[in-house]
Amino acid sequence: MAYGAQSGGYFTKxxxxADLGEQLTARYANPANPANPANDARLAAAVELAERRGVSVNEVVLAYLTNQPDQTVPIFGGSSPEQVRESVKAATLTLSAAELAQLRVA
Structure with a gap:
């Protein structure tokens, strides 16, 4: 079970x-410098893949989890019906081995 599968919206925001807010910055970045080199690379890979596939970054983030070789169940949340609909769409996004590797090594 992937709890916090969307990283609190970090990559989408x-x-x-969008403003990350204090909590996301503290958890996934550095309060003194919100840029985190590892997460910057992951974000760039997710954005590139989302644009190429015509989907949202959120869909890519969740599809990365659901396309793992072992069964993975991402626990996702949303603050609006649209966010929930977008997250559910990720279940239909099949990523290739090359796309998974692109995200993994970023």
């Missing part, structure tokens, strides 16, 4: 240039 970063992709949109």
């Amino acid at each position: 970063r992709a949109k240039g």
Whole structure:
């Protein structure tokens, strides 16, 4: 079970240039410098893949989990019906081995 599968919206918010807030910054970045090199690389890979596939970054993040060789159940959340619908769409996104590797090594 992947609890916090969407990282509290970290990647989606970063992709949109939205404010991360104190809690997400403290958890996934550095309060003094919100850029985190490892997460920056992951974000760039997710954004590139989302644009190429015509899907959202959120769908890529969740599809990465559901496309693992072992059964993985991401626990996701949403603050609106649209966010829930978008998350559910990720279940139909099949990522290739090359796409999974692109996200894994980022």
